[in-house]
Amino acid sequence: MGKRLTLILLLAATLFGLGVSSSYAANPTDPGPRWESLSPEIKQVLAPVASDWESMPGFQRKRLVNAAKHYPKLSLEEQARFREQLPRWAKLPHEERKDARETYKKYHSLPQEQRDQLKKRWQEENGASPQTSPASAAVPMSPSGTTDH
Amino acid sequence: MTEQDFAKKIRHHLNLSTKQIDGMTLQRLSDIRRQALSAAAVADRQFVMAQHPAGQQAVLGFHDNGNLENGMSHLGRTVFIALVVLTIFAGIFTWQRLNNDDDESEQGLLDAKMLSSDLPVSTFTQPDFKEWVNGSR
Numbered sequence: 001m002g003k004r005l006t007l008i009l010l011l012a013a014t015l016f017g018l019g020v021s022s023s024y025a026a027n028p029t030d031p032g033p034r035w036e037s038l039s040p041e042i043k044q045v046l047a048p049v050a051s052d053w054e055s056m057p058g059f060q061r062k063r064l065v066n067a068a069k070h071y072p073k074l075s076l077e078e079q080a081r082f083r084e085q086l087p088r089w090a091k092l093p094h095e096e097r098k099d100a101r102e103t104y105k106k107y108h109s110l111p112q113e114q115r116d117q118l119k120k121r122w123q124e125e126n127g128a129s130p131q132t133s134p135a136s137a138a139v140p141m142s143p144s145g146t147t148d149h
Numbered sequence: 150m151t152e153q154d155f156a157k158k159i160r161h162h163l164n165l166s167t168k169q170i171d172g173m174t175l176q177r178l179s180d181i182r183r184q185a186l187s188a189a190a191v192a193d194r195q196f197v198m199a200q201h202p203a204g205q206q207a208v209l210g211f212h213d214n215g216n217l218e219n220g221m222s223h224l225g226r227t228v229f230i231a232l233v234v235l236t237i238f239a240g241i242f243t244w245q246r247l248n249n250d251d252d253e254s255e256q257g258l259l260d261a262k263m264l265s266s267d268l269p270v271s272t273f274t275q276p277d278f279k280e281w282v283n284g285s286r
Contacts, residue, residue, distance in 0.1 A: 010230060014238075016235065016238070063256060063257065063260055064260075065257075066254065066256055066260070067258075067261040067264065069257055070257055070258050070261035071261060074261065074265050079265070081265045081267070082261065082264045085264045086264060088270060089264055089270045092270070092271075092274070096274045099273075099279075100263065100273035100274045101263065103273040103278065103279045103282055104259070104262075104263045104266070104273045106282045107282045108262070110282070114285050118278075118281055118282065119267070119268060121281070122268070122272060122278060
C-alpha cells in the first residue's frame with residue numbers, strides 16, 4: 001500500500017514535471033504572436049511585412065519580433081537597411097533563411113579586413129553597389145524604443 | 150540496565166539470527182512491523198530498517214550505533230520524495246526557460262545584424278558567396 005502510494009506520487013510528480021517542460025518546448029503548431037498583440041513600436045518596425053503576417057508560421061513571427069526588439073539599437077543607416085530588407089527576408093523559404101544565417105555567422109566571424117575584401121570582391125563581380133539606403137527610409141527609434149519624430 | 154543498553158547487547162545476536170529467517174517468516178515479521186508502525190501515533194520508534202543481506206526485504210533490526218533512524222513516517226517520506234522530485238523539475242524548467250529566453254534574444258540579434266548588414270540578405274544564400282566565406286576561414 002505504502003510502496004504503491006510512493007510510486008503513484010512519484011509518477012504523478014514526474015508526469016507533472018514532464019508536462020510542464022514539454023508545454024514550454026518549441027511547438028511547431030504554435031501560431032505565434034498575433035499582429036494585434038504587438039506593441040506599437042514593434043508594429044512600426046515590422047510594418048513592411050504586416051500584410052504577410054497572417055500567413056507566417058508562428059516561429060517566423062517570433063523571430064521577427066525578436067529581431068525587431070534590437071532595431072532601436074541600430075544606427076539610422078542600419079535601421080533603413082533593416083526595413084528595406086525585411087520584406088525580401090520574410091519571403092525567403094525557411095531553409096534559405098537558415099542557410100543565410102549560417103553563412104552570415106561565418107562571414108561575421110571573419111576579421112574585418114577579410115570581410116571588406118570579400119564584400120568588395122562580391123560587389124565587383126556582381127556589379128552590386130553597397131547597401132546604402134537613404135537614412136530617410138528608416139523609422140528612427142531611440143534605444144528606449146520610442147520614435148524620434 | 151536501560152532498554153538501549155539491553156538492545157546493544159543483543160543486537161549482534163538479533164542481526165545474525167535475521168539472516169537465518171526464512172522468506173515467509175520474514176514477510177510476516179515485516180507485515181507485523183508495518184501494522185505496529187501504522188497503529189502507533191508516534192513515528193520515532195526504537196526500530197530501524199536493516200537490509201537483509203540476501204535481498205531487498207526490510208527486516209527488524211537495531212542499528213549498530215543504536216541511533217534512531219526511520220524518524221519519518223512512511224507517508225511523510227513519500228511526500229518528501231515527491232516534493233524533491235517536483236523541486237528538481239521546477240529547477241530544470243526554470244533553467245530551460247532562462248536558456249530559451251537567452252537563445253531567442255541571441256537569435257533576434259543575429260537576424261537584426263544580418264538584416265542591417267551592408268550586404269543584401271540574398272547574398273548570404275548565394276552558393277558562390279558561401280564558398281568564398283568558407284575559403285576565407
